[in-house]
Amino acid sequence: MIPALLLLLFGAVTAGLSFQIRVGTLRAPGPGFFPFYLGLLLILLAGIHLAQSWRWRSDLPDDSADAAPHGSWQRVLLFLVATVLSTGSLTVVGYPLAAFVLMALLLYVLGVRRWAHVVVIAVCAAGASYALFVRWLQIPLPTGRFGL
Numbered sequence: 001m002i003p004a005l006l007l008l009l010f011g012a013v014t015a016g017l018s019f020q021i022r023v024g025t026l027r028a029p030g031p032g033f034f035p036f037y038l039g040l041l042l043i044l045l046a047g048i049h050l051a052q053s054w055r056w057r058s059d060l061p062d063d064s065a066d067a068a069p070h071g072s073w074q075r076v077l078l079f080l081v082a083t084v085l086s087t088g089s090l091t092v093v094g095y096p097l098a099a100f101v102l103m104a105l106l107l108y109v110l111g112v113r114r115w116a117h118v119v120v121i122a123v124c125a126a127g128a129s130y131a132l133f134v135r136w137l138q139i140p141l142p143t144g145r146f147g148l
Helices: 002-020 033-057 072-088 095-110 115-136
Strands: none
Touching: 002 033, 002 072, 072 095, 095 115
16 A cells, blocks of 8 residues: 555656646647656556555455565665656756666666666667657757756
């Protein structure tokens, strides 16, 4: 139940932080359009998960209700912190650098420990997402103070 509450909070923070940049409309989306609606989607999905966990919690024996793999709370919190920091720093450092750092941190949280793999995957993911949104879809994303 706690992960669902954390994801609900995370969705609210993501949707709220997206208002720091222009959200736009459906016909003219701004750089905050996708983070805002993905935050709303996360709120909806976390609410569904919360409702299901309340319903299923009554069906479980008392000792198995809070069973979780060792270290799962830390991974969830690190994932949320990395995403919130990336979203919050988007307007300062720009989209490509924020996307690279976010992907590198998430890969580390997920267990990829070879830095060469982390760097290659993060560069490819940030580059592909930049090419998709900025070049192909022509969505203006924040460039930050560095002009990236």
